[in-house]
Amino acid sequence: MEAAAIHAEHAHHHGPPEANRSSRVEPQLLGMLLFIISEVMVFGAFFTAYFFIRVVNGDQWFPFNGDELPKLVAGVNTAILLSSSLTLHWAQTSAKNGNRFGLKAGMLTTFLLGFTFLFIQINEYIHIGFAPHDHAQGSIFYGLTGLHGEHVFIGLTLLAIVTVRAFRGHFTPEHHGGVEIPGIYWHFVDVMWIVVYTTIYIV
Amino acid sequence: MAVDSRSRTSRRTIVQMVVVGTLASIIGVLWGLYIDWFPVQGSTQARKIDDLWDLMIAFAVPVFVLVVTVVLFAVKEFRMRPGEENLDGPNIHGSTKLEIVWTTIPAVIIFILIGYAATILSDIEAAPANAAQELKVDVYGQQFAWTFKYTGADGKPINTTRLYLPEGQSVKFNVHSKDVIHDFWIPAMRMKIDAVPGVTTSYRITPIRVGSYPVVCAELCGLGHAVMRQTAYVMPPAKFNAWLASKSASAAAPAAGGGGSAAAAPAAIDAKAIFTKGNGESVACGSCHQLAAAGTPAGGIGPDLDKVLAGKDAAFIKTSIVDPQAEIAKGYPPNVMPPNFGQTLKPAEIDALVQYLVKSTRK
Amino acid sequence: MPAAVRHAGWTRATTFTVLGIAFSYALSLGARAGLGYDPVLDGEAVLQISLVTVPFFFLVGLGLFDYWGYYMSGRPTRPEDHSGHGAKSWKSYLYPNTDHKVIGIQYTVLSFFFLFVGGLFAMLIRAELAQPGRQFIDANTYNGVFSVHASILIFLFIIPVFAGLANFVLPLMIGAPDMAFPRLNALSFWLLPIAGVMMLGSFFAPGGSFASGWTAYAPLSDSAPIGQVFFTIGVQFAGASSIATALNFLVTIITMRAPGMSFFRMPLLVWANFSTSLLVVIATPFVAASQFFVLLDRALGFNFFDHGQGGDVLMYQHVFWFYSHPAVYIMMLPGFGIISEVLAVKSRKPIFGYRMMAFSLLAIVALGFTVWAHHMFVSGMQNWIRVPMMITTAIIAVPTGIKIFSWLATLWRGVLRLDTPMLFALGFLTMFTLGGISGVMLAMIPITIHVSDTYFIVAHIHYVLFGGSLFTIFAGVYYWFPKMTGRMYDERLGKLHFWLTFIFFNATFAPMHLIGLDGMPRRVADYADKYAGWNLAISLASFGLGLSTLIFAYNIIASWRGGPRAVGNPWRGLTLEWQVSSPPPVFNFDAIPTVVGGPYEYGVPGAVHGVFADQPPPVVAAGAPAAKTPTDE
Incomplete structure (x- = not known):
């Protein structure tokens, strides 16, 4: 340990050599994609639980035991979340083109749409009429939508950061990775919701 | 950096290795078949599973012997000797032929084993003719x-x-x-x-x-x-x-006599035997509880009865047997003791057991 | 506010930890009062909230999130000044650091601490089992001890120690100045002590430690005392650490290789960690989810595993093993990488069949996802799943066999240096073969029906994880010790360590095959009298095995403090990490080297793997392949 320390004193550098880029892919982009693979697998495990209850055991799905899922409200909510992906895309394109107003307005709209989604989702929980401990179907419903809601929350946090930085003017057409990378995560959250909505509410 | 020009591998080494490996494999397989690995064969299923085991031994031992023999011969033949500190081995990168061999042969062995195991599996699970x-x-x-x-x-x-x-x-x-x-x-x-x-x-x-x-x-x-x-x-x-x-x-003819403990008593009930072995339906108390009088050892699952029952009356002990959740000894979790002693023990047996425990734990 | 509290460090971490506990109390009280629960103060609720939130308070206090907090608050980006790079004294290792070499040593040392803790638990288990009946600990403590033994050694020793060794050498090997995400790397490390503290701290929980095994099968884990959540939540932190590190390795390997280092010029250790990281990123979320289910069942009354409410008990095992079978390869593949490095250098020969070695790693990764249900042959799952799983499981023996035979061929005609790393590598070859053979036996369903959940399984897992993984870890630690510390270890003590370990390892675990086949179940605090003789012998041997580890500890500590100084390349290795000083410079390289050939060109005079700007161009011998002009992959 001491040897390492002594060496550190002697080998004084101003900084490390610049790393070679052995791939065209941006490290941040690749990291986010790998993280999303991990996230997909978490959802995969929850879908496994769903699969076992509904397919392997062949238990009845909603409407079940007098409990129903509000397909219509959730459908409207889906539309809200999907439109947030469009506004995000607008913001990202604006960032690339140097359109400051488009970036700011796009980010703000996206954030508000996402927030509305989460708000409606929580409202749905309050009015849905059954609890996770009523039956396994309830556990799966709350488990999957709750897991997704948590991801919306993480996504909103990222969007909030991007929005604040957008308003402070930290992004330029050359430097907009800070918009792109969290944006990918938000798109993932949206796509995941389509899968959740289809399997839980529709099928 | 000098490259190894020694020609130590000779045909003789390989022959030696094959001979040693074959002998060791034969001895190993025979020994493996001779060892009595299992408990007694109590069922037709046991016979079949033991046969599969013997087949596994016949393939496993030679594979293990092969690896060990090659390692030992490599160490014997090719270890660095004094003066060879700067010597390198030959720059050999591989051999497609060898690689095909050691991919194919294990694959074939694996499929033989899988086939045999699947047959055994269907045999041991097959429904009887009648x-x-x-x-x-x-x-x-x-x-x-x-x-x-x-x-x-x-x-x-x-x-x-x-x-x-x-x-x-x-x-x-x-x-x-x-x-x-x-x-x-x-x-x-x-x-x-x-x-x-x-x-x-x-x-x-x-x-x-x-x-x-x-x-x-x-x-x-x-x-x-x-x-x-x-x-x-x-x-x-x-x-x-x-x-x-x-x-x-x-x-x-269910226990028509009801609580009449003395009425139907076929013979003197051996409470100690019930404690240590159970009555044939009940679990033995002694498998979880320590009791000096019965000679049961400390298992740590249930409380030590010499301690927790000291000075307790018959009613308490009876409740503790029939309804174990009524009072849980300090430091022990609930829902561990089976709740069914009221069913598995006959009323007379419970009474005998209670008397026995009162007597045994009296200080 | 005093400066010590404002600046990142241990004072602030302690303050924040206290704040976190206060926050958990407040949250629990607020929520329970708001929802009208009685009593308002519930110890278990506070404990569960604390286990989730306090670690984050601690990490924020320690300064792991300072940079990101700065960024998140919307302040302008600041360029990295590299002031956090490198260790200035031994104290630097007690603070977050972004240097991959510091993190590598932090990881390795901490994991070895857990090896000794886990080993002590093993000694306690063997002391209890030395004779039938109760010796030292009661059944509840016993169940807790073996559960913590397994959890600690899997989640806090084998998995992280490989990450530690790779953290140190992998960026050097591929010619990178650091990992791709140094701050994430630091965070990954600091998640580990949290998981460790939780698992050990579980012994202080009311009702004792978690006692349902490292597999934590539901519904036993659903109804176990509160100690169980220490595992449930601890695993989340260990798992998050693993995923973050794997992601970091993958990005580093893909985007930061030196010019000229194509995928097929990477040392096999890099290949091994690439494969392992793929497994971690894809599989680890499943163990996280399985524990989420248990936590939701316990804390919020969900019914994932309550069959009375329609839950499915077997689903736990499917989800758990979908991670935990690949986890076996997560604990093995990096060891394969270490062995490839050691055998090539110590035999002075190129790895035989390099490409097949790389492909067989990928084959194991792919097959590793298709075999999970072989842990469930007697679980009562659908019968038809068994035979397909038997086939895929047995087929894994083929790529594994390719590796074993290629290593043997690498030895052949080499010039074998039989020093400590090499002895452990050879010990690994033979012992892992035994573990692999019993693995093939276990793939055969009829045999598994008899031996599952017996000491045969205990023997198998220890031949694979001790004779397999731990031997490779010892080989790797001895092999890179000079590089990591700048000192040489004591060769005589190293050899003594190997021989004692090798002998006592076999004396301990080989007889377990016998008692397992003869009908002794595993995870029992007590056993039938007929197994008493073997158990006593096993216990005595295991104490010898425990003592042999002390020699290792002494050798490492004494050599680190006062061993002879190591030169940059004591083994005359060709891979890049040996071309820099020992220990390496703070920023690894003055300039990134250019890779001009394969990593194992032994036997070609003057062959080099990479060239440095300040060195003369290499002499390329006739017949040396692949010394082309550097090209980008």
Whole structure:
């Protein structure tokens, strides 16, 4: 340990050599994609639980035991979340083109749409009429939508950061990775919701 | 950096290695077949599984010997000797031919083994020709005891904690759990299956040897997992049928005497035996509880009765047996002691046990 | 506010930890009062909330999130000044650091601490099992001890120690100045002590430690005392650490290789960690989810595993093993990488069949996802799943066999240096073969029906994880010790360590095959009298095995403090990490080297793997392949 320390004193550098880029892919982009693979697998495990209850055991799905899922409200909510992906895309394109107003307005709209989604989702929980401990179907419903809601929350946090930085003017057409990378995560959250909505509410 | 120009590998080395390896393999396989690996063969299933094991030994030993022989010969032939500190081996990168060989041969061996194992699997699970005559036993796992349910001649259920099996007849176990996952295993029969809450699992055996064999819980099921051990008794079919008939009779005439403890007492009840071994239906108290008078050792699962019952009256002890949750000894978790002693012990036996415990723990 | 509290460090971490506990109390009280629960103060609720939130308070206090907090608050980006790079004294290792070499040593040292803790638990287990009946600990403590033994050694020793060794050498090997995400790397490390503290701290929980095994099967884990959540939540932190590191390795390997280092010029250790990281990123979320289910069942009354409410008990095992079978390869593949490095250098020969070695790693990764249900042959799952799983399981023996035979061929005609790393590598070859053979036996369903949940399984897992993984870890630690510390270890003590370990390892675990086949179940505090003889012998041997580890500890500590100084390349290795000083410079390289050939060109005079700007161009011998002009992949 001491040897390492002594060496550190002697080998004084101003900084490390610049790393070679052995791939065209941006490290941040690749990291986010790998993280999303991990996230997909978490959802995969929850879908496994769903699969076992509904397919392997062949238990009845909603409407079940007098409990129903509000397909219509959730459908409207889906539309809200999907439109947030469009506004995000607008913001990202604006960032690339140097359109400051488009970036700011796009980010703000996206954030508000996402927030509305989460708000409606929580409202749905309050009015849905059954609890996770009523039956396994309830556990799966709350488990999957709750897991997704948590991801919306993480996504909103990222969007909030991007929005604040957008308003402070930290992004330029050359430097907009800070918009792109969290944006990918938000798109993932949206796509995941389509899968959740289809399997839980529709099928 | 000099490159190795030694020509130490000769045909002779290879021949030596093949000879040593072959000899070691033969000796190893013979030894492996000679060793008595398993408990006694208690069922037809055991015979088949043991055969598969022998086949595994016949393939496994040579593979292991091959690896060890090559390592040892490499060490013997090619280890660095003084003066060779700067020597390198030859720059060999591989050999497609060899790689094909050592991909193909293991693959072939693997498929032989898989094929044989699949055949054995279907054999040991096959239903007997006369399926109607198969004995069906329901097995219930509960922390920390097994109970068994037979169907009497009159179609009424017979519950017992002793597992009796007829020799030479196929038996199908339907395994259930009342709480967590257990695993119903009779090592001498080689078969096991988990007892899963909410699922009925099953396997079948055909016992081939009269005798008594341990029944073991093989899946960690909590505090008393280690002592969840009972016995299976395999008996000649005639004797088994007589037992079943006697059980049906006693089940048909339930304890009509009610609480009359002295009335029906067939003989003096041996309370100590019930404590240490159970009455044939109940679990033995001594498998969890320490009691100096009975000589049962400390297992740590249930409280030490010499301590917790010291100075307690008969009523307290009786409640503790029949309704174990009524009062839990300090430092011990609830829901561990089976709640069914009120059913598995006859009232007279409970009274005898209470008297015995009062006497044994009196200071 | 005093400066010590304002600046990142241990004072602030302690303050924040206290704040976190206060926050958990407040949250629990507020929520329970708001929802009208009685009593308002519930110890278990506070404990569960604390286990989730307090670690984050601690990490924020320690300064792991300072940079990100700065960014998140919307302040302008600041360029990295590299002031946090490198260790200035031994104290630097007690603080977050972004240097991969510091993190590598932090990881390795901490994991070895847990090896010794886990080993002590093993000694306790063997002391209890030395005779039938109760010796030292009651059944509840016993169940807790073996559960913590397994959890600690899997989640806090084997998995992270490989990450530690790779953290140190992998960036050097591929010619990178650091990992791709140094701050994430630091965070990954600091998640580990949290998981460790939780698992050890579980012994202080009311009702004792978690006692349902490292597999934590539901519904036993659903109804176990509160100690169980220490595992449930601890695993989340260990798992998050693993995923973050794997992601970091993958990005580093893909985007930061030196010019000229194509995928097929990477040392096999890099290949091994690439494969492992793929497994971690894809599989680890499943163990996280399985524990989420248990936590939701316990804390919020969900019914994932309550069959009375329609839950499915077997689903736990499917989800758990979908991670935990690949986890076996997560604990093995990096060891394969270490062995490839050691055998090539110590035999002075190129790895035989390099490409097949790389492809067989990928084959194991792919097959590793298709075999999980072989842990469930007697679980009562659908019968038809068994035979397909038997086939895929047995087929894994083929790529594994390719590796074993290629290593043997690498030895052949080499010039074998039989020093400590090499002895452990050879010990690994033979012992892992035994573990692999019993693995093939276990793939055969009829045999598994008899031996599952017996000591045969205990023997198999220890031949694979001790004779397999731990031997490779010892080989790797001895092999890179000079590089990591700048000192040489004591060769005589190293060899003594190997021989004692090798002998006592076999004396301990080989007889377990016998008692397992003979009918002794695993995870029991007590056993039938007929197994008493073997158990006593096993216990005695295991104490010898425990003592042999002390020699290792002494050798490492004494050599680190006062061993002879190591030169940059004591083994005359060709891979890049040996071309820099020992220990390496703070920023690894003055300039990134250019890779001009394969990593194992032994036997070609003057062959080099990479060239440095300040060195003369290499002499390329006739017949040396692949010394082309550097090209980008």
